[in-house]
Amino acid sequence: MPNMKETRIIRIDPRHIAPHLIQQAAAVLRAGGLVAFPTETVYGLGANALDAEAVADIFTAKGRPAHDPLIVHLAEARWLARVVRFVPTLAWELAEHFWPGPLTLVLPRGSQVPLSVTAGGDTVAVRVPADPVALELIQLANLPIAAPSANRFGRLSPTCAEDVLADLAGRIDLVLAAGATRVGVESTVLSLVTPVPTILRPGGVSREALSAVLGEVAFRMKPVENGETAHSPGTLSQHYAPAARLILYQGQGTTLLRAMRQEAMRQHASGKRVGLFLAQEDLPFFSGLPLILRAAGPLARLDLVAQSLFPTLRALDRAAVDLILARDFGIAGLGLALRDRLTRAAGGRVVHVEGSLAKSTCGD
Ligand code: AMP
Numbered sequence: 573m574p575n576m577k578e579t580r581i582i583r584i585d586p587r588h589i590a591p592h593l594i595q596q597a598a599a600v601l602r603a604g605g606l607v608a609f610p611t612e613t614v615y616g617l618g619a620n621a622l623d624a625e626a627v628a629d630i631f632t633a634k635g636r637p638a639h640d641p642l643i644v645h646l647a648e649a650r651w652l653a654r655v656v657r658f659v660p661t662l663a664w665e666l667a668e669h670f671w672p673g674p675l676t677l678v679l680p681r682g683s684q685v686p687l688s689v690t691a692g693g694d695t696v697a698v699r700v701p702a703d704p705v706a707l708e709l710i711q712l713a714n715l716p717i718a719a720p721s722a723n724r725f726g727r728l729s730p731t732c733a734e735d736v737l738a739d740l741a742g743r744i745d746l747v748l749a750a751g752a753t754r755v756g757v758e759s760t761v762l763s764l765v766t767p768v769p770t771i772l773r774p775g776g777v778s779r780e781a782l783s784a785v786l787g788e789v790a791f792r793m794k795p796v797e798n799g800e801t802a803h804s805p806g807t808l809s810q811h812y813a814p815a816a817r818l819i820l821y822q823g824q825g826t827t828l829l830r831a832m833r834q835e836a837m838r839q840h841a842s843g844k845r846v847g848l849f850l851a852q853e854d855l856p857f858f859s860g861l862p863l864i865l866r867a868a869g870p871l872a873r874l875d876l877v878a879q880s881l882f883p884t885l886r887a888l889d890r891a892a893v894d895l896i897l898a899r900d901f902g903i904a905g906l907g908l909a910l911r912d913r914l915t916r917a918a919g920g921r922v923v924h925v926e927g928s929l930a931k932s933t934c935g936d
Pocket residue numbers: 640641642643678690693695696697719720721758759761772773794
């Protein structure tokens with residue numbers, strides 16, 4: 573447990589950003605402190621990426637294991653030279669298309685970047701966030717800022733300042749509070765040090781959008797903490813997890829919903845308080861049943877579903893459910909990122925509904 577400190581809160585109106593307020597946060601970063609700030613994806617917990625002690629404080633505040641590397645945030649693509657040993661042409665092209673934005677590039681680490689940022693590795697993950705408060709902060713600090721999501725390790729990512737405080741009050745110096753985040757899921761992590769550009773974590777930039785620029789893109793889930801790959805659901809580490817146990821349901825149409833309803837009612841009958849994480853269209857199928865229903869958004873608007881993914885899971889936690897059954901949203905566009913987060917929230921408990929049969933891929 574780190575020494576408790578007073579966490580200051582500075583409220584920012586994102587439509588009228590007052591530079592003198594951001595300047596105070598920039599000064600904290602320059603002095604080696606920890607500042608939580610909004611990005612377009614989720615709130616980040618920032619520290620000077622070139623200061624090994626400040627970076628160590630991030631890991632302590634979050635309770636994050638040292639072998640999980642951090643993303644370094646830059647104010648503009650030209651800053652790549654400050655943290656990267658060698659910038660391939662492809663990186664400049666991707667920056668042109670997607671920055672500022674929710675795309676993180678994995679590149680050769682520059683020697684200025686402490687090994688604690690990269691978990692001892694020779695690559696560094698970098699991006700330019702598309703949030704005016706974040707950009708102003710990084711610009712004024714005039715430093716590359718290492719920033720993982722501003723939550724305790726393994727917990728749900730924060731999409732507003734209140735979420736940050738719920739996890740980190742007393743552990744960090746300052747929070748810039750500027751309302752809810754727009755994208756709602758973390759950035760896509762793309763490695764450019766592999767022979768073919770490889771998605772290590774799906775996120776705010778879709779695989780399709782990357783393919784349109786790159787042609788070939790490979791997809792590999794990031795290695796999980798124990799060093800195994802996350803292909804097999806049972807080996808996934810629990811991450812982005814609500815307090816309640818969550819089970820992800822994959823499948824099609826009403827067959828999927830019927831399987832979820834059947835299991836929800838079975839669990840209810842055994843005395844459990846059951847929450848359902850749904851699409852808007854699913855609600856009528858469950859109406860009138862003694863279940864806690866939460867819709868994240870319409871199936872045709874996965875951007876809205878992504879935006880309310882973490883808030884909806886938090887709402888289910890607040891409703892004190894014992895169990896959450898979550899529906900899958902396919903793999904098109906943001907669906908892939910949603911599937912990744914929900915699979916991790918489920919700790920790998922995924923049920924594949926085929927035809928009229930439900931098959932569990934893992935013991936639970
Ligand atoms: P977070 O900042 O909490 O969204 O997590 C950052 C994630 O970025 C890590 O968990 C990794 O999945 C990924 N990442 C960061 N640095 C690297 C790197 N050098 N190589 C591969 N993946 C990385």
